[in-house]
Amino acid sequence: MTLQLAWALLAPLALGAAFLRICRVRLRDDPLSWFAWAWPCGCFLLAASLWIAVVLSVPASAWFVMPMPALAALWFAARRAVDVEASPAAPRITWPLRIALAFVVVLFCAHFAKASGLPCLLGDEANLWATKAKSLLLDWPRGEFAAAQQFTPHPDYPLLNPLLQAWIYAACDGVVHFESRWLVMLCGLCVPLAVAAGVRRCAGDGWAAAAALAIALEPEWLHMTTAAYADGMVGLGLVIGLDAWLREHDTPRRAHRAMAAMGCAFALWSKNEALLYLAIACAAFAAAVVIRRRALPRVDARVAWIALPLALFACQFAWNRWFGLSNDLFGKGGKGGSVPELFMAQFADRMIPVLDAMASALCDPKRLHFALALPFLALLFLRRAALSRALFAPTLMLVGAVVVLHLIYVGSYLVLSFHLATSQLRVLFQLVPAALVWTAATARVVREGGR
Amino acid sequence: MAIHTKHASESATAATRRGQRLLLLACVPLPFLAFSWALRLPEPFASAMEGLRGHEVSLRSGSGIPREEEASLRARLDERGLVIVYFPLDAIAPDVRMPLVEMLESRTQIYRNLLYPTPRDVRMAIGSAELDAALLGLDGRVAVVVDLRQDGGPSPIATGELVYERGEGVRMRHWLVRGGPR
Numbered sequence A: 001m002t003l004q005l006a007w008a009l010l011a012p013l014a015l016g017a018a019f020l021r022i023c024r025v026r027l028r029d030d031p032l033s034w035f036a037w038a039w040p041c042g043c044f045l046l047a048a049s050l051w052i053a054v055v056l057s058v059p060a061s062a063w064f065v066m067p068m069p070a071l072a073a074l075w076f077a078a079r080r081a082v083d084v085e086a087s088p089a090a091p092r093i094t095w096p097l098r099i100a101l102a103f104v105v106v107l108f109c110a111h112f113a114k115a116s117g118l119p120c121l122l123g124d125e126a127n128l129w130a131t132k133a134k135s136l137l138l139d140w141p142r143g144e145f146a147a148a149q150q151f152t153p154h155p156d157y158p159l160l161n162p163l164l165q166a167w168i169y170a171a172c173d174g175v176v177h178f179e180s181r182w183l184v185m186l187c188g189l190c191v192p193l194a195v196a197a198g199v200r201r202c203a204g205d206g207w208a209a210a211a212a213l214a215i216a217l218e219p220e221w222l223h224m225t226t227a228a229y230a231d232g233m234v235g236l237g238l239v240i241g242l243d244a245w246l247r248e249h250d251t252p253r254r255a256h257r258a259m260a261a262m263g264c265a266f267a268l269w270s271k272n273e274a275l276l277y278l279a280i281a282c283a284a285f286a287a288a289v290v291i292r293r294r295a296l297p298r299v300d301a302r303v304a305w306i307a308l309p310l311a312l313f314a315c316q317f318a319w320n321r322w323f324g325l326s327n328d329l330f331g332k333g334g335k336g337g338s339v340p341e342l343f344m345a346q347f348a349d350r351m352i353p354v355l356d357a358m359a360s361a362l363c364d365p366k367r368l369h370f371a372l373a374l375p376f377l378a379l380l381f382l383r384r385a386a387l388s389r390a391l392f393a394p395t396l397m398l399v400g401a402v403v404v405l406h407l408i409y410v411g412s413y414l415v416l417s418f419h420l421a422t423s424q425l426r427v428l429f430q431l432v433p434a435a436l437v438w439t440a441a442t443a444r445v446v447r448e449g450g451r
Numbered sequence B: 001m002a003i004h005t006k007h008a009s010e011s012a013t014a015a016t017r018r019g020q021r022l023l024l025l026a027c028v029p030l031p032f033l034a035f036s037w038a039l040r041l042p043e044p045f046a047s048a049m050e051g052l053r054g055h056e057v058s059l060r061s062g063s064g065i066p067r068e069e070e071a072s073l074r075a076r077l078d079e080r081g082l083v084i085v086y087f088p089l090d091a092i093a094p095d096v097r098m099p100l101v102e103m104l105e106s107r108t109q110i111y112r113n114l115l116y117p118t119p120r121d122v123r124m125a126i127g128s129a130e131l132d133a134a135l136l137g138l139d140g141r142v143a144v145v146v147d148l149r150q151d152g153g154p155s156p157i158a159t160g161e162l163v164y165e166r167g168e169g170v171r172m173r174h175w176l177v178r179g180g181p182r
Helices: A002-022 A031-055 A060-065 A067-080 A095-115 A123-142 A145-151 A160-171 A179-203 A205-216 A219-226 A231-250 A254-268 A273-291 A301-323 A339-363 A368-381 A392-410 A416-428 A432-447 B002-027 B030-040 B042-053 B055-063 B067-076 B094-115 B128-136
Strands: B082-086 B121-125 B142-147 B161-166 B172-178
Touching: A002 A031, A002 A060, A002 A067, A002 A160, A002 A179, A002 A254, A031 A060, A031 A067, A031 A160, A031 A179, A031 A231, A031 A254, A060 A067, A060 A160, A095 A179, A095 A205, A095 A219, A095 B042, A123 A145, A123 A160, A123 A179, A123 B094, A145 A301, A160 A179, A179 A205, A179 A219, A179 A231, A179 A432, A205 A432, A205 B030, A219 A231, A219 A416, A231 A254, A231 A273, A231 A392, A231 A432, A254 A273, A254 A301, A273 A392, A339 A368, A339 A392, A339 A416, A368 A392, A368 A416, A368 A432, A392 A416, A392 A432, B042 B055, B067 B094, B067 B142, B067 B161, B067 B172, B082 B094, B082 B128, B094 B121, B121 B128, B128 B142
Parallel strands: B082 B121, B082 B142
Antiparallel strands: B142 B172, B161 B172
């Protein structure tokens, strides 16, 4: 079992390394970005190969071979990609940033040890994500997967997190209540690394160190690294996607386009909120084309990467349709009506308390969520920088996401105080890593006198 | 032309100054953050020791379900079986009712997530009417009622067979029910 567990941990790293090799992101050029990106890319590819295994009804005992064909294909493709321009080399990491990152890793180890004493039995971590994982492992082979989804609170939620947990169950020959979190927790570790990689490019190592520490000392990061929630994975996908999008505006490279697509796909496959964020970003992009008369990107091989999140969305949609799984807030299963119906009915009672909760979250100086207030302020006082070419869609995405997330509370069937208390800060924190990178990018535009 | 250039450079300078002020404003919460970080810092290191007790010990203390109780439930139920966590709250005053409901909800989650898939179906009953309703849909399946009443009253189900009992700490009895309602 130890060997199988070692392979379970090594496989995502090997897949991620192979994917970055295709994109010509080299460890020696930018080690921080490499470490922040390799793990989520590997987890995504591992989960994709496991999904194929599940659909083909490959027995769980043979799942351990599933990453091997993908690995072989990736290494073969990497050998053919030698003519691709390498991602630009980053400056050497300075000592303050090294110390900050070392501290983040030490803190992660403490969280890891803490999680080893907490079985995965309570909350959405167990009721939703782990139950889905158990269902993929145990119910699928007997054709009972669809029926078993009645025991999860959100049957339509995407499968990246459950597939990663099911991979560990398969490696441990059955359900385990501690080790199953490991891959998801390591995604949590990648969040401050990805933020630091994004911030240092725009604002230097000092601010990158501060941003990494700020994330790591936030209580929400404790949840990301001691439990198998998917909120950290959404945050990781978004921050990677935004960083790569900004890099692509500075220096167009295959690596940046690939990572932007991978970041979006990773977030999209982690939790449904990402669909909302990306829909807002697409609407903002369309608005930029229409209002600002920006040219549409030429449809050629360079935009082919967009097919990755689109294909993933189509597959997840088809999966839910296949099993008749619908959202408990928006679908037919909504209690007392769907979100739009309840929104109209509860608007008068809930709007003020929801606005109050939003203002409290964004103005609390002791929590990092105040970073989400900055795009609002920038829209008021720094319109030129906030709506510059590269930042137009990200700014509107962050502002729109914060507003729309709160509007959902108005139309929720749950008791408002309960729903806010159990999810508001956790869900909002999905946007905070991206907001920190956005702040660094906006500051750079301001420093350079706007563009 | 020169006037235009001068205006453009002045407005750019003003924008930069405005941006710098906003960035300074963004830095205002940093001392508060640093203070709250310092207060939070010892917590993860202190609780890290809890993880060094071994998984079996952590599982038992974290779930509150001893190995024998889990084995007893698994031995009597198949995957189609039903566990009902029962604690009547009919006579409880409304102001103390909510925390008890939350506690029972947590117990129910723990049983469900520890036992899955043997059985998959774990429910909570906070009154005799809810217990009846849960047992009505039994339809030939086997159910175990986890009776958390502390007063030690008779079986809440006429046909219930006592299959497990724990007296120390929180009192607990398991009643096995086959078939239809009581």
